Amino acid sequence: MTKARVYMSAKREFTCRVLETGELVLAKALGNLLKKGDSIVVGDYVDISLIEETGEYIINSVDDRKNEIFRILIREAKRKVTASNVDLLIILSSVSKPQYKRGIIDRFLVRACQWGILPVVVFNKMDQYDPEEFDINFEAERLEGLGAKCFEISAKxxxxxxxxxxxxxxxxxxxxxxxxxxxxxxxxVGKSKTITALAQGDVVLKTQEVGRAGKGSHTTTWSEIVNCHNFEVIDSPGIRSFSLDDIDPDDLLSLFPDLEEIAVNCQFNNCTHEEGVKGCRFWSSELDPETEEGALVHSRLESYMRIHEEICQTPFWQKQNKYS
Ligand SMILES: Nc1nc2c(ncn2[C@@H]2O[C@H](COP(=O)(O)OP(=O)(O)OP(=O)(O)O)[C@@H](O)[C@H]2O)c(=O)[nH]1
Ligand SMILES: [Mg+2]
Ligand SMILES: [Zn+2]
Structure with a gap:
């Protein structure tokens, strides 16, 4: 039995990297492993063995996953897993062109929380940073308070x-x-450029090649792990999507653990946390937006409210079509 990791999947065949040798081999999965649909995904650690007669590898079993990248399929009320065992969700943000957008980072923090992956925020294009535009120190402090490590770089x-x-x-x-x-x-924001810089020019991202034709449009239709110098990148359709439509509005607060902690002190269970609502903790004098702590909490509440409104707006029937 040999330990390997799934690098790419195509129907019933999987490109696997043998852990010990780094060799890439093609392996087929036994029928019972594929019954559930998501039972083998990119990132999985698997046991493979060589069938002497045919010279083919087969996957015997899949190890338990550390975490899963998934979307909820609303109609079927189930998770569609696209990748597994991811160490870092690196949220890239440009400090200039396109300008820094706090809301986008908060959206991806929701995903990091949902998937159970450590979030990292990278401020890129620092060669063009203008302190008049926004205060990077405030943003970094805010994010580190939420458990996201922050980096300041110029990929260029x-x-x-x-x-x-x-x-x-x-x-x-x-x-x-x-x-x-x-x-x-x-x-x-410089995702491709940053990955290339981190890899010290050692790699050409496949998705980058494919994506060239229509700049900004991702044509990735399969999931794969790209090996870059001394690190790995997972690319998968949907992962980079901004839509949070698959999240149940009632579950959203649990994906803002910092706010959830405060909301337990609201007077009423069904509190909407809107300004002026009786007994809402967020609008109590302790969390006055004019104070430093209050400003921070309210910046998060603003992101929460915006996303909540957005995911409530998509009618249920539309969600059904989109994800089925
Ligand atoms: N000045 C400056 N420009 C940068 C930096 N990083 C990237 N760029 C430029 O920003 C543009 C976009 O960079 P990409 O790496 O293609 O951005 P991306 O995030 O991969 O974009 P998509 O593939 O469309 O999602 C390119 O023209 C880069 O040369 C930087 O640190 N400083
Ligand atoms: Mg790119
Ligand atoms: Zn409240």
Whole structure:
């Protein structure tokens, strides 16, 4: 029996990397392993063995997963898993062109929480940072308070030394080493450029090649792990999508654990946390938005409210069509 990791999946065949040798082999899965649909996904650790007569590898079993990247299929009330065993969700943000957007980071923090992956926020394009535009120190402090490590880099100029935050490019490079990461963020923030810089020019991302034709449009239709120098990147359709429509509005607060902790102190269980609602903890004098702590909490509440409104707006029948 040989331990391997699934790098790419295509129907019933899986490209697996043998852990010990690094060799890529094609393996077929036994029927009973495929019954559930998601039973083998990219990122899984599997036991494979060589069938001497045919010279083919087969997958015998799949190890328990550390975490799963999934979407909820509303009509079927089940999870569709697309990848597993991811170490880091790297949320890339540009500090200029496109401008920094706090709301987008909060959206991806929701996913990190849902999937159980450690979030990391990278402020890129620091060579173009203008302190007049936004305060990077405030943003980083806010994010670190939420458990996301923050980095300050310029993918274009990797010699750029962090001036505002403690960690820069070299520390990011050390963090991703030997890990499996997912890179997300708006189009144009520098995901491709950052991955290439981290890989020290050692890799050509397949998805980048494919994506060239229509800049900004991702044509990735399969899931795969891309091996980059000394780290790995998972690319999968849907992962980078901004839509949070698959999340039940009633579950959203649990994906903002910092707010959930506060909401337990609201007077009424069904509190909507809107301004002026009786007994709402968020609008109590302790969390006055004019105070430092209050401002932070209210910036999160604002993200929560915006996403909540958005996912409540999609009528149920439309959700059914979209995800079935
Ligand atoms: N000045 C500056 N430009 C950068 C930096 N990083 C990336 N860019 C530029 O920003 C543009 C977008 O970078 P990409 O790496 O293609 O962005 P992306 O996030 O992969 O975008 P999509 O593939 O569309 O999602 C390119 O023209 C890069 O050269 C940086 O640190 N500084
Ligand atoms: Mg790209
Ligand atoms: Zn409330």
């Amino acid at each position: 100029d990797t010699a750029y030394k962090a001036k505002y935050l403690a960690e820069g490019f070299e520390q990011l490079q050390a963090l991703v080493k030997d890990k499996t990461s997912i890179f997300v963020g708006q189009s144009g």
